[in-house]
Amino acid sequence: MLVRIITGIVGIGLAAFVIQAGGTLFAVCGLVLALGAWFEYCNAFDKKGYRPALVIGGLFVSAMCYAAYGGLDTGLLTMLSLGAVLVMFLLTVLLHGSFSVPSAAVSAAGVLYLGMSFAHLIGLRVMEHGMAPVETQLGVLEPGCALIWTALIGTWASDTFAYFAGSFLGRHKLCPSISPGKTVEGFVGGLIGTTASVAGLGVLFGFDVQMMAVLGLCICIIATLGDLVESVMKRYTGIKDSGHIIPGHGGIWDRFDSVIYTVPFVYYFVQFVALR
CATH class of the missing domain: 1.20.1480 (hypothetical protein mp506/mpn330, domain 1)
Incomplete structure (x- = not known):
C-alpha cells in the first residue's frame, strides 16, 4: 500500500506538470x-x-x-x-x-x-470549442487544460472513493464473476464522491455546477464500466496485471483502463452541453 501511495503521489506530480505544459x-x-x-x-x-x-x-x-x-x-x-x-x-x-x-x-x-x-x-x-480561457484562483487555464483536469480528476475520484467506500462498507458484490473486489457500496460511494468532486471543479472553473454534477455522475458510471472491460479481457487472457512498469499499480493499461472510456465521453459531452 505504501508503494502504491508513493507512486500515486509522484505520478500525480508528473501528470500535473505535463498537463499544465500541454x-x-x-x-x-x-x-x-x-x-x-x-x-x-x-x-x-x-x-x-x-x-x-x-x-x-x-x-x-x-x-x-x-x-x-x-x-x-x-x-x-x-x-x-x-x-x-x-x-x-x-x-x-x-x-x-x-x-x-x-x-x-x-x-x-x-x-x-x-x-x-x-x-x-x-x-x-487542445480543445477550445469556442470557450474563453478559464480564470481560477490558481491562475488562468486554457479550456482544454481545465477539461483534461475534469476528466482525469473525475476518473481518479471514482476509483478512490469507490475503493475506500468498498473497503469500509462493502458487503454486496457488484460483478463477482468479473471483478470480485468491486461492491455495490463502493460503486455508490464512487458515484457520490465523483459527483461532488466534479461539481467542485465546476465552482473552481466557473462552469455550470449542475451540468458538472451530471458529468461527474456519468464519469463514475463510465469509469467503472471501462475498468470492468479491462477486467474481462484480463480474465480471458489469463493475466493478473497488464504489466509492472508502475510500482504498486501494474501496467499502463491497468492505470488507464477507465480513462480510455471517460476521456472520449468528456470530449463529446462538451460538444453538446454548454458548461458556461
Whole structure:
C-alpha cells in the first residue's frame, strides 16, 4: 500500500506538470502511454495464443495520436480507423498461415480501442470549442487544460472513493464473476464522491455546477464500466496485471483502463452541453 501511495503521489506530480505544459510535451507523453498500453494489450493476447500485429498496429496507434496533435482531425482519424481494419485483415492473406483471422480481429479491435481513445486524450487537451480561457484562483487555464483536469480528476475520484467506500462498507458484490473486489457500496460511494468532486471543479472553473454534477455522475458510471472491460479481457487472457512498469499499480493499461472510456465521453459531452 505504501508503494502504491508513493507512486500515486509522484505520478500525480508528473501528470500535473505535463498537463499544465500541454503542447508537444503532452502529445508526446500521450503517444508514449498509448504505445505502452498497446504493447501490454498485445502481450496479453499473445499469452492466449493470438498473434497481434504489434509493429503495424503500433504505427496506426501513433498515426491516430498524431491526428489529434494541434486539434482532433476527425477526417484523418476516420481514414486511419478504416485503414487499420482493412490492413489487419489483408495481412491474413499476405501472411497466410502465420496470421489468423482471430489475430486480425484482435489487432484491429485493439488499435481502435486504444488508438482512438488516446487520440481523444491528446485532442481534449487542445480543445477550445469556442470557450474563453478559464480564470481560477490558481491562475488562468486554457479550456482544454481545465477539461483534461475534469476528466482525469473525475476518473481518479471514482476509483478512490469507490475503493475506500468498498473497503469500509462493502458487503454486496457488484460483478463477482468479473471483478470480485468491486461492491455495490463502493460503486455508490464512487458515484457520490465523483459527483461532488466534479461539481467542485465546476465552482473552481466557473462552469455550470449542475451540468458538472451530471458529468461527474456519468464519469463514475463510465469509469467503472471501462475498468470492468479491462477486467474481462484480463480474465480471458489469463493475466493478473497488464504489466509492472508502475510500482504498486501494474501496467499502463491497468492505470488507464477507465480513462480510455471517460476521456472520449468528456470530449463529446462538451460538444453538446454548454458548461458556461
